[in-house]
Amino acid sequence: MxxxxxxxxxxxxxxxxxxxxxxxxxxxxxxxxxxxxxxxxxxxxxxxxxxxxxxxxxxxxxxxxxxxxxxxxxxxxxxxxxxNGQYRVLSFTEESAIRGANQIYLDTLKDENTRNMEIWRKKQLIFYLYMLFHETLSDLPWSVLANILVAKKYPMMRNAQIYSLVKESMRDMHDLVPAKEFLPQRYFVMHNGLYYGRDMILAYYLSENKLNPVINIPELQKFRNLDVKEMMSVRWSRSPWYHTKIVGDAMSNVLKLSLTVDFERPIGDDLFSDLYRQGEEIANRWMVMMAMPNWYPWESPGHLREAEKQKDRIEEATQAHVFGDAEG
Incomplete structure (x- = not known):
């Protein structure tokens, strides 16, 4: 080393x-x-x-x-x-990008924030959202698993880990806030819901209530003590943060169903192999839940490196397919 x-x-x-x-x-x-x-x-x-x-x-x-x-x-x-010859990553192709972009475009037309947005903004937004979820899904499942394993195996790092995770949660949950009014609410909610799900499962596995997003995220604290009747009121049902909580709870439940590996097992080769496959399962379940099962194919790392080189061309092809000859 x-x-x-x-x-x-x-x-x-x-x-x-x-x-x-x-x-x-x-x-x-x-x-x-x-x-x-x-x-x-x-x-x-x-x-x-x-x-x-x-x-x-x-x-x-x-x-x-x-x-x-x-x-x-x-x-x-x-x-x-x-x-073991099993390492795959989420990649993208022109065809998969077009599938994702088509759905994102339809969702921009359904949302009041983005329905009347200028064409040039929609062109930028659609591919940005497609790549944003690619980046998030490529990292988050294994980040969750790594955090749980470190907490279980290296308790002397616990205070530093909690401090780091609370800061990270605040950054991640507010990453899209400056652009919230320019995004379809569905994507703001799903993106934040992924991080909400992460924080809830880590709060559970690490037995640290301060990691719970309804405690450490100011916009979510208002939902901490609401009963069901209050939550269903018009006032709250229109809030993107309310929907973040609903989706995030579902994301957390998916994580709980997926986590079957025994984290108490001794450190060893098989443990890390099993946890890698567990990350794949989490990513797949999340993609199905968000209606993205065919957006990002599992391919070799070399395939992804080549796709990254072709990203500008793929973005242009995607825009041409979705918008045709539309100006802007």
Whole structure:
């Protein structure tokens, strides 16, 4: 392992296990431009020839260790699946992008916010939403599993983990708020519902009530003590945050149905392989629930890398199919 950083003994043991199990070196990198949850650039996904875990330059102590540990666990998910010839990622093609864009376009016509939006804005919005859900679904299921595993296996990181997760929840749940009035409500609700579901399941598995979104998200606190009759009133039923709660509760229930792996099992190759497959199942169930089962095909990482190179062409083809010769 290439590192000059002060690491806790449990984290060193995890990194040593990962390098031994995967037969690769893990490079740790402190960088100022890394997001708070860290950054994993692995050879299995990106074909870089290296496995790099980067963490924010401002992070110290156990908070730094937690970010590294979570990304190391996700590296093990990918590496074990790749070693068994089972590693697949959600990708996209011109055909799948057109399927998704068609549905998003129909939803923009149904929504009061976007029905009369200028064509040029709709063109930008539709492909943006398609790629946004691709990015979210490609990461979130395994991020949930990595967080649960770290909580179970490395309790000394618990305080740093809770602090990090509360901050992350606040960022994720407000990521689309500045653009809320320019989005079909369905997509604002579904996107936030995914993160609501994540937070609810982590609150359950980590026994930390402060992770519950109706406690840590200001806009959702108002629904904490409402009874069913009050929630069904016109005042609340029109609120996108109310619908976020309803959809998020359903997303959380889907997670509970999907999580069948015993997190108390000893660290080992089979555990990480099983958790990788569990992530696939979560992603599939969420896509079915959101009516996106054929939007993002499971393909090899190489397929996704090629699709990323063709993204501009695919976006143009998608716009041409959906809008034809419409100006704007």
């Amino acid at each position: 290439s590192s000059s950083y002060n690491l806790s003994p449990p984290l060193k043991a995890l990194l040593d296990y990962a390098e031994s199990a995967l037969g690769t070196e893990i490079v740790l990198s402190r960088r100022m431009d890394v997001p708070p949850h860290g950054l994993l650039v692995d050879d299995y996904t990106f074909g870089t020839g290296k496995n790099i875990i980067a963490f924010p330059g401002s992070m110290l102590g156990m908070l730094k260790d937690f970010v590294i540990a979570k990304n190391c666990v996700q590296l093990l998910f990918r590496g074990m699946a790749a070693r």
